[in-house]
Amino acid sequence: MHDQVYSAERLNESLQSPVLALIEPLTLTRTSILSILRQELASIEIVDMATTRSLDDVSARDVRLVALSIGDKTIDDPAVEDDLALVAEYCPNASIALISNRDDEATALAAMQRGVRGFFPTSLPIEVAVAGLRLVLAGGVYRPLPIIELSKTPGFEQPYPRALASAYSANGDRNVPDRNTSDFTPREQQVLTELELGLPNKLIAAKLNLSENTVKMHIQHIMRKCAARNRTEAVLRWSGRLSGNGRDNGTNGASIPEA
Structure with a gap:
């Protein structure tokens, strides 16, 4: 029994x-x-x-x-x-x-x-x-190529590839929050986009055809430009969810893998 x-x-x-x-x-x-x-x-x-x-x-x-x-x-x-x-x-x-x-x-x-x-x-x-x-x-979206060639999309003056299909509506309309990208190089913008998805360095390197050391260098530059202590804080500042005094809007529990 x-x-x-x-x-x-x-x-x-x-x-x-x-x-x-x-x-x-x-x-x-x-x-x-x-x-x-x-x-x-x-x-x-x-x-x-x-x-x-x-x-x-x-x-x-x-x-x-x-x-x-x-x-x-x-x-x-x-x-x-x-x-x-x-x-x-x-x-x-x-x-x-x-x-x-x-x-x-x-x-x-x-x-x-x-x-x-x-x-x-x-x-x-x-x-x-x-x-x-x-x-x-984990609930994300993965593909190795840009979802759309944004350089040909009205309203975009700099390359800003997105890996998430959900960033666009079904007819391709823009549905991405405005970011201040003027301080970042095109490659740093690409790395930031992948960081926002929570991707580790190895996967970012593979997607962007870079070495892991180059990805780490771009992340260091991004953190310095964002006055951030880590990659999670850099993404939050870039996306406007973290103010300059270090207090966020309910995202304290979020973290992005380092590697």
């Missing part, structure tokens, strides 16, 4: 644990990714499957993220649209990350416009991909 109760408790705990669902039709590729993710993301249960149809088996679970491989297909491919619809049906509360053999701007932008929160070209280094998945699991 005791063993039955214990087994029931273990089953209930398993059903309540957060889940990442990996969908990849190629067995060798799927098992390779699965092996890496289980080592790197030990705090979440990872289940693998060949097709989105198998999501029905975990629809009652707490699926936090569905990582869907689409291979060479475009976002408007009927098969991809069907897969996205099934993910929405079986796991309505899950974020979606797409793994794609394509790394062009059109594919990435089309994915973000459909509510995808992570776009991962297969050309990414594995450590960058894992860091990006952690970001999406």
Whole structure:
């Protein structure tokens, strides 16, 4: 009797644990990714499957993220649209990350416009991909390319790339708070944008094609220009959420990883 109760408790705990669902039709590729993710993301249960149809088996679970491989297909491919619809049906509360053999701007932008929160070209280094998945699991949005070429957007005179699709409305209208960027170089503005997303130095370096030492140098310059003691304070001052006397507007608990 005791063993039955214990087994029931273990089953209930398993059903309540957060889940990442990996969908990849190629067995060798799927098992390779699965092996890496289980080592790197030990705090979440990872289940693998060949097709989105198998999501029905975990629809009652707490699926936090569905990582869907689409291979060479475009976002408007009927098969991809069907897969996205099934993910929405079986796991309505899950974020979606797409793994794609394509790394062009059109594919990435089309994915973000459909509510995808992570776009991962297969050309990414594995450590960058894992860091990006952690970001999406934490509620962020990841993609390695600028979401829009803002230099061609009316009202922008300096490069100001944004990684978050949510910074724009569906029709591309600007929805970003005004910042005083005149004191920062274009590269420092890019680093600030990534810092605001909470990205570590390694991921910032990979996204901007810089060395980690160069990223650290830019952060030091940013902190000095913001009269900030750390990177979190620099972002808060830049975004206008922290006044000059060091008191913020309810964001004392926020922190940005150092590396």
